[in-house]
Amino acid sequence: MRLDRFLTQQTRESGKAVRQWLLAGRVQVNEQVCRDGSLQVEPMQKISLDERVLQDQAARYYMLHKPQGVVSATVDEKHETVLDLMPPALRADLHIAGRLDLNTTGLMLITNDGRWSRKVTQPETRIPKVYLVETEDKIEAEYADVFRRGIYFAYEDLTTLPAQLEILSDHRAKLTLYEGRYHQVKRMFGFFDNKVIGLHRERIGALEIDAQLNAGDYRSLTNNEVKLFL
Known part of the structure; x- marks a missing residue:
């Protein structure tokens, strides 16, 4: 799933809001700022919006x-x-x-x-x-x-x-x-x-x-x- 779609589903916010978050550098993937909404989300990645963790399943x-x-x-x-x-x-x-x-x-x-x-x-x-x-x-x-x-x-x-x-x-x-x-x-x-x-x-x-x-x-x-x- 694309990162922008993942964010929309997880937060119930609009696509416009998601794009603004990405541009503002508020989204982190594996603790690195990500502005690319087309990035494919993997199950083992940690994804955060500001201090809010949306996905964090550590690989074992x-x-x-x-x-x-x-x-x-x-x-x-x-x-x-x-x-x-x-x-x-x-x-x-x-x-x-x-x-x-x-x-x-x-x-x-x-x-x-x-x-x-x-x-x-x-x-x-x-x-x-x-x-x-x-x-x-x-x-x-x-x-x-x-x-x-x-x-x-x-x-x-x-x-x-x-x-x-x-x-x-x-x-x-x-x-x-x-x-x-x-x-x-x-x-x-x-x-x-x-x-x-x-x-x-x-x-x-x-x-x-x-x-x-x-x-x-x-x-x-x-x-x-x-x-x-x-």
Whole structure:
């Protein structure tokens, strides 16, 4: 919404009055005088008229170490959710930026900034996500070539994007994906009839999970960490 229209709706004053406020420098956006009525108002901006605050919703960003058995949802009738791991006072306007399966552990991002979370999750950005994978059977060298070429998923009638596999040991590997299909990692290893018995997301883009966070713990992101996805 344009700033001048926002001011009209919030104050119930005329467009003429709003234009006069803007010209007089009485309107502030993020504590800076703004005279441009065509400026697009964002949900996380602080907007003031003189000393009167019309909008002030501070953006909040968290990383959380998801444990097994906790669902990636804001509300669930059967299971504990990732938001249940945070104090009730923080939960009201938060949502998750990307999901993990019930038994997958690792890095989750939680915020109240919808624009930021869309940049993290929208497929067009192809932000790499790195997983540590443990399998029931031996991981053979041929897996890497197949993952690099992509695997056809008949249910969606699509071929997965090229993925990188680094074999760490007979039963452990590091997998980098650039998309997030339904149970994608398990289905990719399922192509070789090799069951995934452990899955942990350690990184999204350039952001790694804090090694000091135990399962179920969370912390605020630093300004530099937030900027990784701007």
